Amino acid sequence: MSGDAIVVGAGVNGLVAATYLARAGRKVLVLEAKDRLGGACQTTWFASSFRGPAIAHALTALDPRVVAELKLARRGLKFAVRDMPLVALRADGKHLTNGRDLRATARNIAVHSRADAETWPRFRRELFELARRMRPLWWSDGKSEIPSEIARLRRLSLAAWLDSRFESDAVKAALAGDAASLSPLAPGSSLLLLWRAAQEMCGLQGAAAIPLGGPGALVDALTAAAKIAGVEFRSGAHVSDIRVKDGAASGVVLDSGDEIPANVVLASFSRAGLLATKAGRTALGFSESVALERGVSPAASAKVMLALNAPPAFNGVAVPLRGRFLLADRLETFVAAHAASRAGRVPQELVLEVVVPTAGDPELAPLGQHVVSIRIGPLPRHVAGGWDAAKTPLAAKAVAALDRCASGLARHVVAAQVLTPDDIAARYGAEDSCAVTVERLLSDWSSRIRTPIKGLFLCSAASEPVDAVSGRAGRIAATLALREGAAK
Amino acid sequence: MKTPLVRATPFHARAAAANLENAWVLRNGVTLASFYSDANSEALAARLRVAMADISWRRRIMLEGARAVEFLSKLVTRDAAKLSPGTSFKALWLSDGGGVRGADAIARYGRESFLLVVSAPDLDWIESSAAAYDVKLRDMNDEGGIAIVGPYAHATVEAAQLTADLEPLAFRKLSWRGIDVTLSRFGEHGGYEIWCAPDDGTVVWDRIARAGESFGLEPAGVDAMDVLDLEAGIARPGLDYEPARDGHASEPSPVALGLESLIDPDHQSFNGRTAYLAAREREPMRLAGIEIHSDIPAPFTPLLLKGRAVGHTLCSMWSPSLRRAIALAQIDVSAFAPGTKLTLTLPPSRAVRELRTAEARVVALPFLKVPDSIAP
Numbered sequence: 027m028s029g030d031a032i033v034v035g036a037g038v039n040g041l042v043a044a045t046y047l048a049r050a051g052r053k054v055l056v057l058e059a060k061d062r063l064g065g066a067c068q069t070t071w072f073a074s075s076f077r078g079p080a081i082a083h084a085l086t087a088l089d090p091r092v093v094a095e096l097k098l099a100r101r102g103l104k105f106a107v108r109d110m111p112l113v114a115l116r117a118d119g120k121h122l123t124n125g126r127d128l129r130a131t132a133r134n135i136a137v138h139s140r141a142d143a144e145t146w147p148r149f150r151r152e153l154f155e156l157a158r159r160m161r162p163l164w165w166s167d168g169k170s171e172i173p174s175e176i177a178r179l180r181r182l183s184l185a186a187w188l189d190s191r192f193e194s195d196a197v198k199a200a201l202a203g204d205a206a207s208l209s210p211l212a213p214g215s216s217l218l219l220l221w222r223a224a225q226e227m228c229g230l231q232g233a234a235a236i237p238l239g240g241p242g243a244l245v246d247a248l249t250a251a252a253k254i255a256g257v258e259f260r261s262g263a264h265v266s267d268i269r270v271k272d273g274a275a276s277g278v279v280l281d282s283g284d285e286i287p288a289n290v291v292l293a294s295f296s297r298a299g300l301l302a303t304k305a306g307r308t309a310l311g312f313s314e315s316v317a318l319e320r321g322v323s324p325a326a327s328a329k330v331m332l333a334l335n336a337p338p339a340f341n342g343v344a345v346p347l348r349g350r351f352l353l354a355d356r357l358e359t360f361v362a363a364h365a366a367s368r369a370g371r372v373p374q375e376l377v378l379e380v381v382v383p384t385a386g387d388p389e390l391a392p393l394g395q396h397v398v399s400i401r402i403g404p405l406p407r408h409v410a411g412g413w414d415a416a417k418t419p420l421a422a423k424a425v426a427a428l429d430r431c432a433s434g435l436a437r438h439v440v441a442a443q444v445l446t447p448d449d450i451a452a453r454y455g456a457e458d459s460c461a462v463t464v465e466r467l468l469s470d471w472s473s474r475i476r477t478p479i480k481g482l483f484l485c486s487a488a489s490e491p492v493d494a495v496s497g498r499a500g501r502i503a504a505t506l507a508l509r510e511g512a513a514k
Numbered sequence: 515m516k517t518p519l520v521r522a523t524p525f526h527a528r529a530a531a532a533n534l535e536n537a538w539v540l541r542n543g544v545t546l547a548s549f550y551s552d553a554n555s556e557a558l559a560a561r562l563r564v565a566m567a568d569i570s571w572r573r574r575i576m577l578e579g580a581r582a583v584e585f586l587s588k589l590v591t592r593d594a595a596k597l598s599p600g601t602s603f604k605a606l607w608l609s610d611g612g613g614v615r616g617a618d619a620i621a622r623y624g625r626e627s628f629l630l631v632v633s634a635p636d637l638d639w640i641e642s643s644a645a646a647y648d649v650k651l652r653d654m655n656d657e658g659g660i661a662i663v664g665p666y667a668h669a670t671v672e673a674a675q676l677t678a679d680l681e682p683l684a685f686r687k688l689s690w691r692g693i694d695v696t697l698s699r700f701g702e703h704g705g706y707e708i709w710c711a712p713d714d715g716t717v718v719w720d721r722i723a724r725a726g727e728s729f730g731l732e733p734a735g736v737d738a739m740d741v742l743d744l745e746a747g748i749a750r751p752g753l754d755y756e757p758a759r760d761g762h763a764s765e766p767s768p769v770a771l772g773l774e775s776l777i778d779p780d781h782q783s784f785n786g787r788t789a790y791l792a793a794r795e796r797e798p799m800r801l802a803g804i805e806i807h808s809d810i811p812a813p814f815t816p817l818l819l820k821g822r823a824v825g826h827t828l829c830s831m832w833s834p835s836l837r838r839a840i841a842l843a844q845i846d847v848s849a850f851a852p853g854t855k856l857t858l859t860l861p862p863s864r865a866v867r868e869l870r871t872a873e874a875r876v877v878a879l880p881f882l883k884v885p886d887s888i889a890p
Contacts (some may be wrong), residue, residue, distance in 0.1 A: 312643040470601040
């Protein structure tokens, strides 16, 4: 079997890239190391009758052009929830709901601070306006002008930025929840919030959404689109190296020793992952290799799914169950959690992001029962004693923390599935990520996607400015590959 | 031990005695005679008779490790696997972006050991890159090096009872009447180099001085050696051009420095190759020689063609052999042909303060070929 284009890894980006290439007339073969397609974006069964999101539980960055151009709606992509408000759960019951309605949000904020309630509409307008101006850089390949405000923001930590605008912990913590992949004290963390605001889901800026049937539904729609475009698939095929001839990719080598020739290879490797291959070691420059080896490894995360026999009920102020819930009282919680995970410890106060998938999509659980999906992060990638030993205490700690805001929740848990960073790496191969830095956030797409090897393009989440399910890396990698092919 | 204020070479005692003008210069942190009596006569001696020069300022690094070949093939622009022990080649090493970081000799000592001669310090880069290949670096800078150049260089080395039947670019470890030395032919001027332990410096100096006496040997300072380098048309890192130091730098380009001959087009795996190949077509500048119609050298000066800037000079000196000021220059391909008449502005001096323009003519490199060896 041979193809003139090979896509390594059938994650969202791989599927998107394969479809674009096939639609441009290329013969495309997708190689997936695991048995199932989708990578981290899957809906899995657990506790026999419950289904829930494997890793990603809400989509925040799916490229609207991918949705439109690949006609994903026609391939079955529907959304169960289109615009999830962010709810910062607080131990005192004064939860802060940050939704699309500016006035309602301002009223919510006024409970914590009048001044912040007044600042909020103005801040959000400015944030969204500036974020829209960043879209040429974050959404498309090509030279784009970076707004002058960025010169200031790139040096400013999120903590400093929010401190200069708001006074209440509740507001700062709620905003930091959208930029949690970096410590709020890290340079570039402001840009992370801006990047988040630049995204669009279901036509709404800065929204988060859940597909009907869970994130796996997105992969199903993409797979359908790919198959219609003529893409071939082979699963259980782990690629161990890229073949290079005269500085250009000439195929891939599988673990089994098989070689498949191709003149275009789009690989879901990060650059560090590429360096681990023989071809990458030869092709990547010394400066880049050294930087990659010395680079900071990104924080990991864990995933807990709970099956409940009753809907979760939060204490205090009523909140919409379709929201994204954030458990972090203060901005400092994020700072401490990042510091602990860098030091290889499980943070004392866990940062939790909680979604109730059954709120918008009751079919995921038996009638009247619910699924609660919890993302715990930042966490260290490795802990002393190993994650297997730390697994149960971690889950218990997360449930206990959630139980403080939704008393009785723990009693209703009938089953749970816990995935530690180790499990996630083993099951979904999502280890190949790369730390978010100012350079990565402000570099152009082609510098992240192109490699020194002609015909080899990288289209993993690590090629995005921020790790996310967006399909953009795949779309742009396919465009670059086709452009290079046309120039030949 | 306290670092001495003067970092002397193993030949310092003899050099100090020969240095009539007490003229010293610092190169790579080492104190060297800039000239002993007169730089011009020393340069002529190296051209017409024989001269010896202290070249201990060149950094020498031994690279050792099971993967040394693999590492060097990635580091430098030629394939180290093709090098047999006892021989060397000249090659470049480039940044990821294709900028020249260094250009010098790489000599194979053994199966897993190579000597790298580095004119401009670049140890951090080589060390951090070597770590990924488990290649260890060993500094050889304590050793002294003396170059013997000129038509009678061969005769001098023979007269000193050293076996001199070495091919260019070859080297050999020898026991020389009781002291261990390495005799090599890495240099560009057709001569020999003798490398010795620090304690043997004075012995080596004396033996060469005595052996060369009947051929009119003179010690030559740094200035005279720079004239030879210029006449040979070699652009040198740190002296003619600022070597790339940023890991991703694309400047200076090998094409614009006339260093492409040091890149093996069949060698696929060296660092910066992709960027070098991509930038090669776009590079408008070439390296050429310039003869200035004046006695005053004009280093780093713009060159004009009918009032339009077409390039600039690099190092410029008065050549005693050509009896005029010459310069290396980077010139746009449009004005690069030998014979093209250009103008430049001479630098003001103590005697002449107003700016004067002078004519300059593009000439092919090298200005002068290496003189043939003369048998006594």
